[in-house]
Amino acid sequence: MAYAAFRSIGAYVPSKILTNEELATMVDTSDEWITKRTGIKERHIAGENETTSDMGVEAAKLAIERSGIDSSEIDMLICATISPDYFCMPSTATIISTKLGLGNVTAFDISAACTGFVYILSIAKAFIESGMKKNILIIGSEKLSAITDYSDRGTCILFGDGAGAAVISATDNKDEAIIDVHTGADGSYADLLMTPNGGTGSPHDSLEQEAKSCFMQMKGNETFKVAVRTLTKDVVEILADNNLNGTDINHFVPHQANYRIIKAVGDALKLTQKQVVITVEKYGNTSGASIPMAINDIYEKGILKKGELILLDAFGGGLTWGSALVPFSPLK
Ligand code: UT7
Numbered sequence: 182m183a184y185a186a187f188r189s190i191g192a193y194v195p196s197k198i199l200t201n202e203e204l205a206t207m208v209d210t211s212d213e214w215i216t217k218r219t220g221i222k223e224r225h226i227a228g229e230n231e232t233t234s235d236m237g238v239e240a241a242k243l244a245i246e247r248s249g250i251d252s253s254e255i256d257m258l259i260c261a262t263i264s265p266d267y268f269c270m271p272s273t274a275t276i277i278s279t280k281l282g283l284g285n286v287t288a289f290d291i292s293a294a295c296t297g298f299v300y301i302l303s304i305a306k307a308f309i310e311s312g313m314k315k316n317i318l319i320i321g322s323e324k325l326s327a328i329t330d331y332s333d334r335g336t337c338i339l340f341g342d343g344a345g346a347a348v349i350s351a352t353d354n355k356d357e358a359i360i361d362v363h364t365g366a367d368g369s370y371a372d373l374l375m376t377p378n379g380g381t382g383s384p385h386d387s388l389e390q391e392a393k394s395c396f397m398q399m400k401g402n403e404t405f406k407v408a409v410r411t412l413t414k415d416v417v418e419i420l421a422d423n424n425l426n427g428t429d430i431n432h433f434v435p436h437q438a439n440y441r442i443i444k445a446v447g448d449a450l451k452l453t454q455k456q457v458v459i460t461v462e463k464y465g466n467t468s469g470a471s472i473p474m475a476i477n478d479i480y481e482k483g484i485l486k487k488g489e490l491i492l493l494d495a496f497g498g499g500l501t502w503g504s505a506l507v508p509f510s511p512l513k
Pocket of ligand 1: 442497
């Protein structure tokens with residue numbers, strides 16, 4: 182049987198920074214409020230003409246280079262995004278594939294909001310274990326600034342742009358294999374976090390409605406409570422299913438939505454400060470890109486070492502959620 186190994190990580194962060202102080206000139210908020218309630222100090226914003234695919238390409242180039250495999254060996258590309266280059270088609274994955282010159286590979290997007298990266302990890306694992314594919318490039322890329330309402334202080338302080346990518350490859354060595362991925366969803370909470378953007382569920386009546394309804398809307402406080410509950414439950418379940426304890430985990434990489442959520446989950450699981458990876462202060466919430474950007478952060482700092490066990494934990498619009506137990510298995 183083939184197993185799926187997490188070979189490499191890469192990320193891209195746009196250069197422009199939007200600080201809390203700048204946001205305080207745009208809406209009725211303050212650096213103090215944002216820092217205290219979210220832990221966020223700044224977020225990065227893509228250039229006006231910089232697209233989700235452009236950022237995905239940069240993250241992917243790094244992941245491919247670090248994987249030790251040639252780009253011609255990649256046989257599938259999956260992109261997780263809620264801010265695609267185009268609303269319906271073509272998919273952002275096909276655009277990235279062409280920009281990278283990957284040739285004739287299977288390429289598609291999935292929509293699972295902030296859980297997107299865990300979802301594409303589970304798809305990559307399944308394709309590799311079935312023997313259908315050998316080297317899969319997975320990318321979480323978001324230009325959330327394009328779908329953020331900068332007159333809504335409840336959401337605009339949270340979101341940022343960026344991309345992260347990983348190469349998942351077939352191996353016959355079980356020790357390097359992704360151990361497990363859990364995913365779930367519950368549409369009865371759909372209204373907590375949504376972009377009512379003129380899809381068939383909510384067609385536009387007017388141009389004015391069209392402009393506003395393309396932006397994200399969130400019931401922040403309700404979402405917060407469900408997030409803490411769900412993220413904690415996810416981890417308890419995946420650890421129990423695999424006869425592991427919190428002490429077996431080297432790096433806990435939760436979705437970076439809010440420092441208070443991460444702290445509450447880490448405390449409930451009795452994880453140490455050293456185990457919990459936090460990047461929310463500098464990137465804000467980058468949805469499907471947040472987990473791979475955080476993994477890349479510990480990789481580039483030299484904290485993430487070959488053979489160490491990473492626990493991923495995500496939660497987002499849909500609602501969707503997921504967790505994964507991933508040994509870091511670079512070739513070199
Ligand atoms: O990534 C997907 C999942 N997303 C999440 O998990 C996000 C979850 N939610 C959150 O992170 C938090 O709920 C927020 C940061 C969005 C809001 O924090 P909160 O502690 O839940 O605040 P709240 O919504 O209960 O609002 C408390 C007060 C309200 O004022 P009143 O009614 O008490 O007078 C808000 O109007 O804070 C006010 N408020 C603000 N004040 C200054 C809300 N946003 C702001 C703001 N600046 N930006």
